[in-house]
Amino acid sequence: MKKPIVIKRCQANDMRFELQDGAGSDAIHVNPVYAYAVCKLETDSNHEGVGLAFTLGAGNNMVCQAIEYLSKHIDGKEIYELMADFGTTYKQMADDPSLRWLGPHKGVVQLALAAVVNACYDLWAKAEGVPLWKLLIDLPAEQLVNTLDFSYYEDVLTKQQAVDLINEQKTGRKERESILSDGYPGYDTSVGWFNYSDEKIIKNVELALENGFTAMKLKVGAKNPSHDIRRAELVRKIAGDQATIMFDANQQWNLPQAIDICKELKNLNPFWVEEPTHPDDVFAHMQLAKAVDVPIALGEHVPNKVIFKNFIQSGCMSFNQVDAVRVGGVSEFILISLLSRKFKIPVVPHVGDMGQIHQHLVLFNHISLGHPALLLEYIPHLKEHFQSPALVKDGKYLTPMEPGMSADLLKHEYSF
Structure with a gap:
């Protein structure tokens, strides 16, 4: 007992x-x-x-x-x-x-x-x-869904439907568990922060490639769009045609601007354009998706399951970037992941230097829910403050094995 x-x-x-x-x-x-x-x-x-x-x-x-x-x-x-x-x-x-x-x-x-x-x-x-990912993947479906609040989801995902979805994913689970030894693919956001010079971006892209990253992200959204296009072309040239490149506007554009700039960025074959306009504006994202055939990633600033419910059903979301420290924690993250899986929209969480927690959740998403193991953002600026920092080798997250969700900071950091 x-x-x-x-x-x-x-x-x-x-x-x-x-x-x-x-x-x-x-x-x-x-x-x-x-x-x-x-x-x-x-x-x-x-x-x-x-x-x-x-x-x-x-x-x-x-x-x-x-x-x-x-x-x-x-x-x-x-x-x-x-x-x-x-x-x-x-x-x-x-x-x-x-x-x-x-x-x-x-x-x-x-x-x-x-x-x-x-x-x-x-x-x-x-x-x-056990580590959080292990706890979550070992839970029976009924016990897992009892940790979730299905309020306002009853019309799109009932508790029983969630149980059925999880149980249906048992097929192929053994093969998906290979991710635990293979490592979860990461992408490097730190190559292209907005205030970085061109020279620093070039150096960072080359370093990311040396460290095994084949995917990376550039911040865009300058007042002069030509600045964004020039830097985007620079990253594509240095990284090469085979690299996976994403562009992140952090909500900077209105809809007409987003349409115009995304048409130009499309020529550089982006994996996605992220947060192109205001994060609450579902209709603007729908209009953008109709106007420009470019994948849209969003969710970093979407605060709750109801707005995600609208985005997921809208048809404009190519990648779901739900963040477990923006929505109501792990519980709401799992609920949103379940609905996203029902609508076959992959979950690629926003990290914001919280790969510590999300490295557990993407393993759960892949193994238990059958989400594709695409990418997890890597931002290393605060790793020295954690007792068990997220480890990335050759561009892949190594599976965390310490009990918990890897959120413990070094003891001397606290000032209680």
Whole structure:
């Protein structure tokens, strides 16, 4: 019989890290500070759960305050009992009568929810003594879906349909498990931050190729489109015709601009154009998809399952970039992945230096849900702050083996 583990206290910590020499910059976020709002669950055992939300510094303290408020829903709970019907508790947190008014299901409160939810899954995996990916792929379908909240999804994906979808994917699962030894393919975003010079981009592309990356991403969205086209042509020339190249506008363009620029970028054979316009504007993305035959990736700033539900059904989404620290944590990520699988849209998560967590989730997506093992973004700027940093070799993520979701930061980083 498993020994009970009770959550005794939740602590939140505001952790910020200055970036150097233009790292992390894009067309909208020109001077970012990478920051984590950390939720740390202390228990009556030697296990503690750690969950993260990611911000760019400003407002990180507000996310921490919201974490402390939401923690009342899990204080005193025994982890196995909590996770046996976590979907119910998730709904209670997401629909908190006071905080829901501030969203609903978006912004500061949603980021805080992600941190709390992720800490619960991390504690659960540590209690079982396994990495998160192992916990998730070993769960029976019924037990897994009990951790999800299907509110507002009943018309497109019921709980029973989710169970059936998971069970149907058992065929071929053995072959898909080879990803655990092969490594999950990564792509390098750090080659082409917005504020990097041409010389630095050339050097970074060459270094990425030397390190085994065959896929990489360039930030676009300059006020002068010719600047974007010139740099895009530069990356394609250095990387070669066989390389997989993506372009990321970070929401900079209005619809007419997006149509015009995507028509030019199409000539460079992009794997996708990412966040071409406002992340809430489903209709604009639909119009863009009709006007230009170029794959569209989106989801980095889509905050919840309902907006994803609309995008997934709209026909404009080529790649789903749901982020487990933007939506309501692992629970909502899995629900969105299930719906995306139903509509045969591949999930390629946004990372934002959170490959730590997403390396577990893409393994689950591939092995348990049958999503194709395409790519996972790699951004290494904060890896030295983690106890068990994500490891990439020859352009592939090595399978994490430590218990939990790899979110533990070095002890001296905390200032509780």
